[in-house]
Amino acid sequence: MAEPARWTVRVFVPPVARRGEAIEVRALVGHAMETGFRHDHLGAIVPRDIITVFSCRHAGEEVFRVELSPSIAANPFFSFPARAMESGDFVFSWIDGDGRAQEARAPIVVA
Amino acid sequence: MTGRRALLAGAAALPLPVLVRRPARAAPxxxxxxxxxxxxxxxxxVRDGRVSIDLPVIAESGNAVPMTILVDSPMTPADFCRVLHVFNERNPQPHVARFLFGPRMPRAEVSTRIRLAAAQTIYAVAEMSDGGLWAGQADVTLGFAACMDNG
Incomplete structure (x- = not known):
């Protein structure tokens, strides 16, 4: 089991939607996405520290997943469309290269 | 007309740069x-088409360049885009990200922000449910690159 992380996360889904409606989902995590290609002032490599996986689930199914590389900018942000299927949560998760993980939820009411 | 006035008149006649979604260029x-x-x-x-990449023509800085990719797919259980692979040309590693689309997505579309170490071409390949591969690409120029050492 991955150990928990303490990243600041912001997630957004519209609070209310009709069943089957296409909604816009947004998720942001505060993370430096250290590339592993930079050097510090003494010339030593700054070790790589990146989020490697982001995923979003809703109504028991994975909606969207990203496998990230250091070419994703700091504070990874994703915006994507999804269908609102049932009242409940959109569940977001982020995992870094060391297995640390964090989860966030955004509730939606489906009429 | 003086040389400078002629130059200005000529510049005015040139088309303005268009800042809209550019169609994917068909090229390897x-x-x-x-x-x-x-x-x-x-x-x-890999066939050209069905993938359009929306990037600024000129990005102010390479640290966080907004990018939206839209794959032309009906996204039905019988015919959908399964994976979108994004590559870059001139960063230290060629991969940018892999996006995995589930059946709950009404459109195969994603927006994010990427790092660019130099002006370059972004190349994206969509893998469809029938196994077909389609690609698009877009060029982006930078004001400042995302530096390796002081970015």
């Missing part, structure tokens, strides 16, 4: 990453 992958792209898909044929 950039030569620098052609081998990586071929290896990623086991040499399967």
């Amino acid at each position: 992958p950039p030569p620098r990453i052609a081998a990586e792209v071929a290896a990623a898909f086991g040499g399967r044929p």
Whole structure:
């Protein structure tokens, strides 16, 4: 089991939607996405520290997943469309290269 | 008309730069990453089209360049885009991200922000549910690059 992380996360889904409606989902995590290609002032490599996986689930199914590389900018942000299927949560998760993980939820009411 | 006035008149007649979604250019992958792209898909044929990449023509800085990619797919259980692979030409590594689309997505579309170490071409390949591979690409120029050492 991955150990928990303490990243600041912001997630957004519209609070209310009709069943089957296409909604816009947004998720942001505060993370430096250290590339592993930079050097510090003494010339030593700054070790790589990146989020490697982001995923979003809703109504028991994975909606969207990203496998990230250091070419994703700091504070990874994703915006994507999804269908609102049932009242409940959109569940977001982020995992870094060391297995640390964090989860966030955004509730939606489906009429 | 003086030389300078003639130049100004000529500049005024030039079309203004258009800042709208550019259609994906139909072309093979950039030569620098052609081998990586071929290896990623086991040499399967990649056709041009169905993938449009929206990037600024000129990005102020390479640290966080907004990018939206839209794949032309009906996204039905019988016909959908399964994976979108994004490659870059001139960063230290050729991969940007892989996006996995589930059946709950009404459109195969994603927006994010990427790092660019230099002006370059972004190349994206969509893998469809029938196994077909489609590609699009877009060029972006930078004011400042995302630096390796002081970015």
